[in-house]
Amino acid sequence: MKLNKKKEQELKATITSETSDALGYQNGKLVQERSLALDYYNSEKMGNEVEGRSQVISSDVLEAVESVLPSLLRIFTAGDDIVKFEPVGEEDEKASQQATEYINHIIFKDNDGWRIFYTWFKDALIQKNGFIKHYYKYEDEFLKESYKDLTEIEYQALLVDDAVEVLNVEEKASETMVQTEQGEMPDVQTTFNVDIKRKSSSGKICIENIPPEEMLLSKRAKTIQDAPFVAHRIKKTISDLIAEGYDRKKIEDLPSYETTNNNQEDISRNIFNDSGINENADPSMREVLVQECYIRSDVDNDGVAELIKVICVGDSNEILDVEEIDYIPFSTITPIINPHRLFGMSVADLVMDIQQIKSVLLRQLCDNAFLMNNSRVLAVENQVNLDDLLSSRAGNIVRVKNPNAVVPMQA
Numbered sequence: 001m002k003l004n005k006k007k008e009q010e011l012k013a014t015i016t017s018e019t020s021d022a023l024g025y026q027n028g029k030l031v032q033e034r035s036l037a038l039d040y041y042n043s044e045k046m047g048n049e050v051e052g053r054s055q056v057i058s059s060d061v062l063e064a065v066e067s068v069l070p071s072l073l074r075i076f077t078a079g080d081d082i083v084k085f086e087p088v089g090e091e092d093e094k095a096s097q098q099a100t101e102y103i104n105h106i107i108f109k110d111n112d113g114w115r116i117f118y119t120w121f122k123d124a125l126i127q128k129n130g131f132i133k134h135y136y137k138y139e140d141e142f143l144k145e146s147y148k149d150l151t152e153i154e155y156q157a158l159l160v161d162d163a164v165e166v167l168n169v170e171e172k173a174s175e176t177m178v179q180t181e182q183g184e185m186p187d188v189q190t191t192f193n194v195d196i197k198r199k200s201s202s203g204k205i206c207i208e209n210i211p212p213e214e215m216l217l218s219k220r221a222k223t224i225q226d227a228p229f230v231a232h233r234i235k236k237t238i239s240d241l242i243a244e245g246y247d248r249k250k251i252e253d254l255p256s257y258e259t260t261n262n263n264q265e266d267i268s269r270n271i272f273n274d275s276g277i278n279e280n281a282d283p284s285m286r287e288v289l290v291q292e293c294y295i296r297s298d299v300d301n302d303g304v305a306e307l308i309k310v311i312c313v314g315d316s317n318e319i320l321d322v323e324e325i326d327y328i329p330f331s332t333i334t335p336i337i338n339p340h341r342l343f344g345m346s347v348a349d350l351v352m353d354i355q356q357i358k359s360v361l362l363r364q365l366c367d368n369a370f371l372m373n374n375s376r377v378l379a380v381e382n383q384v385n386l387d388d389l390l391s392s393r394a395g396n397i398v399r400v401k402n403p404n405a406v407v408p409m410q411a
Contacts, residue, residue, distance in 0.1 A: 001308070001322040007299060008319055015293055015310060015317050018229040022216035023343065030343065031265045034127040034212060037348035038268040040355055041065060041126050054366035058358035064351045065125045072121045077114050082107055111207045119209040124333050127265075128346045131210040133232070135329045138203040147194045155192040168195040210330070213265040221342045224330050232292040232330070239284040241313070246320045254314050257289040288313050294328045371411040380405040 003011065023030050040061040049055045076082055083103045085096040107113040116132065123130035144167070147158070158164050170193040214233050221227035241251045291312050296305040299322070307328070311321040334344030379389060383405035388398040400406060 001299065001324060003299065003319075003322055011295075011297060011299070011310065011322070012312070012317050012319055014297060015231075015291075015295065015312060018218060018293075018295065019216060019231060019291070019317070021219065022229060022231065023219055023221075024213065024216045027264050030128075031213065031263050033349075035263075035265040035268045037061070037126050037128075037346060037352065038265065040348060040352045042268070042271055044268075044271075046356065046359060054363040054370070056359065056362050056366055058355050058362055060355035060358060061126075061348045061351045064347050065122065068125060068347060069118070069121060073114070073118060076117050080104075082113065106205050107207065110204050113207075116207055116209055120333065123209070123212055124335055125347045127212045128343050128349070129212060129332045129334045131212060131215050131330055131332050133206075133208045133210050133330050135206055136203055137206045138201065141200045141202070143198050143200060145196050145198055147192075147196070150192040150194060152190060152192075155194065158194060158196060161198075163199045163201075165197045165199070166194060167197055169193070211266075211269065213263060213269070215330070217342060222340055223342065224328055224332055227294075227328065227342070228296050230294040230328050230330060234290055234292070235287045236290045237285050237287055241288070241290070241320075242284075246311075250318070250320070251288070251313070252283070254288045254318065257287045289315065291317065294325070299324075368411060375411055376409045378407040378409060 019025060025031075043057040043059050043062065045055065045057070081100055081104050083100060085099040085103075087093045087096040107116075120130040120132050147154075149172075150158070155169075159166070172191050172193065174189050174191065210232060216229075216231040216233060217224070218227050218229040221230070224230060235257050238251055238254075242248050293310040293312060294307065295310060296307055298305045299308060300306065306324050307326070309321075309323045309325045310319060312319045332342070335347055336345040336349075338344045374392065377389070379386070380402060383401045385399040388396065389406065398406060
């Protein structure tokens, strides 16, 4: 869809405003709560630890999530059919059976259905909502082929194929003697050695898990399909964008995406990765921030806002493509629904305070046991050998000048 300059600037300004006001942007309250839930699930330190004292962490959030997850997966993946179409009449029985087999093939054969549901449910149990994206993906595969000694007709047959790109051709002329009525006559034949690249196009329905921190949703949203603004933020390489057909010059001028811009939720998830900027020596593998926006806007000036898909890149939201679409290709679930709101509550929200209380009590119990077994003592100055007293070997002798020179302090 082509937009005039004025409309493009208006759309860019709208996206920038909606992005900064969306739930999930930067380090807002939602991001902080989900980040905290991830920290509790990973049994990260609570921040109030004291050196030399117990720092044990109770893992109640992890135990609660992992105890619920198998029951949920069993409901959806234990049977033969995750989806089943019921026929309305006798004439529908064959069609409904075919539809059932087809949908289950898409979920479990074309896509890794078990892992998709596992990740979807786990995101929801820890971070309030789980998200998946479903769409039809077109794939182009390029295969290199070589042919030798092709005739003129065979060579022309390759050229008329739109899926074939000739990379290299070598023409050879060979002379043979042919018996004719006039006797032997020379016959010149031309053959071709050809290297080609053949394009093979295919496609399939894809179902992908989306990390919650990559999703932005309008605060006015009650459901995804009715949301005035939904965005999926993801890192892509320059090579990926050029392969998708976007203008190379516009793409190569974009600034790199810096990992230091990650929000706290992203950092909490990447517990095994060191933060920092990864400078790739290959310019084509440089990463930029891509935002796939679904927004309602009156782009054709008919007074009615249409649902459009806008691909923009960088913090400046440089628009690469605008397309009018029929639906928003995301779905979400939440364990505990918050009425009239898109985001609900997670199991982690219910258990985090219990984990905190148990962690505090366990630490005090451990500290008390340590003090009982290694109690502090009162020592009369110059009446006890301090070197003996500081040595905690079993059966150690402590030399004193007075039997009451060392008195244990009650723990």
